[in-house]
Amino acid sequence: MPHHPGPQLRQGARLGHLERGAQGPVRHRGLPGEVRRPAQRRDHNVTTLSVIDLQGGYRESVPVFSEVGFELDRGAIGVIGRNGAGKTCLAQTLSGALTTTNGSILLGGRAVEHLSPRARVSAGISLVPEGRLIFGQLTVRENLEVAVHAAGRGEKRIAAMEEQFPILGHKRSMRGASLSGGEQQLLAIARALVQEPTVVILDEPSLGLSPIAVDNLTVALRQVLDEGEVAMVLMEQNGELLTGLCHSVLLMDQGAITGTLDMGDPADQDKLFESYLGV
Numbered sequence: 289m290p291h292h293p294g295p296q297l298r299q300g301a302r303l304g305h306l307e308r309g310a311q312g313p314v315r316h317r318g319l320p321g322e323v324r325r326p327a328q329r330r331d332h333n334v335t336t337l338s339v340i341d342l343q344g345g346y347r348e349s350v351p352v353f354s355e356v357g358f359e360l361d362r363g364a365i366g367v368i369g370r371n372g373a374g375k376t377c378l379a380q381t382l383s384g385a386l387t388t389t390n391g392s393i394l395l396g397g398r399a400v401e402h403l404s405p406r407a408r409v410s411a412g413i414s415l416v417p418e419g420r421l422i423f424g425q426l427t428v429r430e431n432l433e434v435a436v437h438a439a440g441r442g443e444k445r446i447a448a449m450e451e452q453f454p455i456l457g458h459k460r461s462m463r464g465a466s467l468s469g470g471e472q473q474l475l476a477i478a479r480a481l482v483q484e485p486t487v488v489i490l491d492e493p494s495l496g497l498s499p500i501a502v503d504n505l506t507v508a509l510r511q512v513l514d515e516g517e518v519a520m521v522l523m524e525q526n527g528e529l530l531t532g533l534c535h536s537v538l539l540m541d542q543g544a545i546t547g548t549l550d551m552g553d554p555a556d557q558d559k560l561f562e563s564y565l566g567v
């Protein structure tokens with residue numbers, strides 16, 4: 289079974305995650321031989337996102353997931369699980385679309401679990417929802433303007449995003465609905481990034497994309513990560529995206545985190561492909 293090393297994998301990435309052990313949360317820090325990027329435009333010395341003993345559901349009385357814990361400084365962490373495992377529910381709980389029924393979400397040490405989705409965007413958490421949910425009748429530019437205004441950020445971020453994803457600049461006057469699936473996904477990601485988040489939650493960004501569009505998406509997200517300004521939580525079932533972007537992948541089964549795979553470990557990469565992706 290060949291290994292699946294992603295390009296520049298784990299460069300600049302550092303993760304500590306929390307698992308609930310018999311004595312309570314146990315902290316695991318860093319990866320051996322990690323390389324820190326020399327140029328960081330934003331200071332991420334403090335922990336970006338701490339998820340502690342989190343519980344949530346589509347209805348408050350019916351938890352879908354519970355006791356979820358991890359800690360993310362920079363880079364990307366993945367969450368993989370079968371359909372119905374609770375990944376979307378977790379993504380929506382982190383972003384505030386669903387209510388936290390127990391536990392804490394800390395961003396830079398500040399509790400945000402009680403904040404509305406909009407306030408959470410202002411605090412630094414943006415969501416790229418499953419299915420993209422761009423405004424098809426609005427132009428590319430208008431989609432970005434809506435996102436910028438919702439976050440109370442300046443429009444100059446739009447120019448930066450058009451520079452980051454040139455296709456969006458070329459197609460700024462086209463309606464969202466007329467973009468290809470891969471372009472729509474880039475627009476959905478750009479809509480989150482113009483909000484200047486600290487953490488972006490991406491819910492199955494590869495869904496419905498062709499293999500080549502997934503490759504392009506991986507390169508685009510890798511570039512964003514390498515700039516070091518945002519950390520990502522990636523709910524995904526696509527192995528190429530997970531190995532190409534994440535330094536660790538949490539295994540989710542029936543609403544519980546049942547283990548962690550270290551994407552710096554070739555054996556864990558094989559495990560990801562063989563056991564969880566059916567390759």
Ligand SMILES: Nc1ncnc2c1ncn2[C@@H]1O[C@H](COP(=O)(O)OP(=O)(O)OP(=O)(O)O)[C@@H](O)[C@H]1O
Binds near residue numbers: 369373374376
């Ligand atoms: N709107 C809803 N109301 C109530 N229960 C829901 C709702 N959407 C999903 N569920 C249930 O919640 C559980 C978790 O679903 P969720 O969509 O979060 O999982 P997932 O891992 O994201 O799956 P998928 O990959 O299929 O999107 C499933 O049992 C599902 O049937």
